[in-house]
Amino acid sequence: MELTVWGAAEQVTGSMHLLEFDNYKILIDCGLDYERDTYQEENQNFPFDPTTLDLVVLTHAHIDHTGNLPTLVRMGFQGQVLCTPATADLTEILLMDAVNIFLSKQKKSGRGRGRRQQSSGPPPLYLQKHVNDTVERFVTIGFHKRFQFHEKAAITFIPVGHLLGAAAAIIEVEDQGTTKKIAFSGDIGRKNYPVLVDPEPLPPVDYLVLESTYGGKMHTKEESLEDKLVKSIEEACIKYPGRLIIPAFSIGRTQALVFSLNKIFSKGLLPRVQIFVDSPMANYATDIYRKHHDLVNDEAKDFYNREGDEFDFESLSYVTDKKESISISNYHEPCIIISSAGMLEGGRIQDHLFHNIQNYYCTILFIGYCAPGTLGNRLLRGDPIVRLRGRDLMVYASIKQTDLLSGHGDHQDLLNTVTTQSPEQLKNIFLVHGERKSMESLQSALTELNYKCDIAIKGYKYTL
Known part of the structure; x- marks a missing residue:
């Protein structure tokens, strides 16, 4: 049995791991590598022939784990794609959104009678028809259901939190007369996260491919998420009649935030404030969370039984169209605006920033990581001027950040994932999905x- 790490080696994005035995090839995750501005060109080709793959396994729906799957299908992959039901549903809407992003980057110029239309951006990696072809290959498997996909191999998905449907993939292979088990962690979540279940301990395995995003880093422990949100809302909307803008990824982060706000107002900790969720994809994703309500944690289920829908309450409005989104700028009462994308690189959040970045009574609260070079990162580092819609705007809004809604487990959570394993049985751990410094710390x-x-080396073939 051989393992080759082709993606997320000494970096965070582009997870892609190839497992081979008896001339059978399994690709675990097929994510977009978007570490560079030219990522669409970088993801056009694979370091192997897609037609030789027999199977793909997805650990969860995030685009750095699934986003290049339609390219694989477009280039000739004919096999099945195994994942949990929630991962299948969330992946579909994320891939459709990726198509829209590709097309938006392919700006059209030279329009006019008698003139040929030309594109100034890179060609799309794939189109909607390729996403449809990909979705048709999904075969869904519930948690803890052992699935025999080969006469010598089986897979079991174990819940790891992080995102609805996210799993560690445990693959068993009969190899040279013995059964070997290898676990692919996907992304490990954290305990007591809103809506999501805690990561479960992994069964004993022989090899572990482990993410290391937060290696060497610990999450804030000084205050609770509830206390942080109450304080932020109080300062931005109650003490002063302003607005609180929260950039949030549409899938996962927005649902956790909405549920947290629902609990705060249900307890009467603050007077009610109007909340706008302005993200079409967040609306679709929330419906998927409702569809797979059996997967949410006990706290969310108990709340549902007592109070009703965790994601719908008085003073909460889901914005459905662009016209309604634009009208929010004319809402003059204190309010909270939740919009995507989390790093401010696109989406409706840019409209809200344009209208509010120079507003002294506006607070922008970041609840996730912002990669270097993004607009979110520039605001967090304190740039006094940012460029929006072709204009340089002074930053008068207050800029704040918290990691209390990060969906990744920290250094201790990663250690806890490993220490349930016996050092004698666990023959090797391969670290992926992290920056070099984080990997070295872990x-x-x-x-x-x-x-x-x-620390996994890209392209190196490990014999297991």
Whole structure:
């Protein structure tokens, strides 16, 4: 049995791992690598022939784990795609959104009678028809359901939090007379996260491919999420008649935030404030969370039984169209605006920033990571002027940040994932999905605990 890490090696995006045995090839995740501005060109080709793959396994729906799957299908992959039912549903809307992003970047110029229309941006990686072809290949498997996909191999999905339907994939392979087990962690969530279940311990395995996003980093412990949100709303909307803008990813982060706000206002901790959720994709994703309500955590289920829908309450409005979105700028009462995208690189959030970045009574609260070079990162580092819609605007709004809604487990959570395993049975850990510094910190900590641990090298074939 052989493992080759083709993506998310010493970086965060582009997860893609190839497992081979008996001339059978499995690709675990097929994510977009968007570390560079030229990512569409970078993702056009694979370091292997897609037609030789027999199976794809998805750990969860995020685009850095699924976003290049339609390219794989477009280039000839004919096999099945195994994932949980929630992952299948969320992946479909994320891939459709990716098509829209590709097309928006392919700006048209030279329009006019007798003139040929030309594109100034890169060609789309794939189109809606390729997404449809991809979705037809999905075969869904529930958690803890052992699925035999080969006469010598089976897979089981274990819940890991992080996102609805997210799983660690445990693959068992009969190899040279013995059964070997390898776990692909996907992304590990954190305990007590709104809406989502806690990560479950993994069964004993021989090899572990482990994400390391927060290696060496610990989440804030000084205050609770509820206290942080109450304080932020109080300062932005109650003490002063202003508005609180929260950039949030449409899938996962928005649902966790809405439920958290529902709890705050249901308890009467603050007077009610109008809340706008301005993201079409967030609306679709929320319906998927309702569809798979059996997967939410016990707290969310108990709240539903007592109070009703966690994602719908008095003073909450889901914005449905562009006209309604534009009208929010004319709403002059204190309010909270939740909109995508989380790093401010596109979406309706840019409209709200344009109208509010120079408003002294506006607070922008970041609840997630913003990559270097993004507009969100420029605001967080304190740039006094930002460019929006071709204009340079002074930043008068207050800029704040919290990591309390990060969906990734921190350094200790990653250690906890490993320490349920016996150092004697676990032959090796391969670290992926993290920056080099994070990987080195986690590797050092695991080595001190007597685990054998390698930072995966891109393209290197490991014999298991």
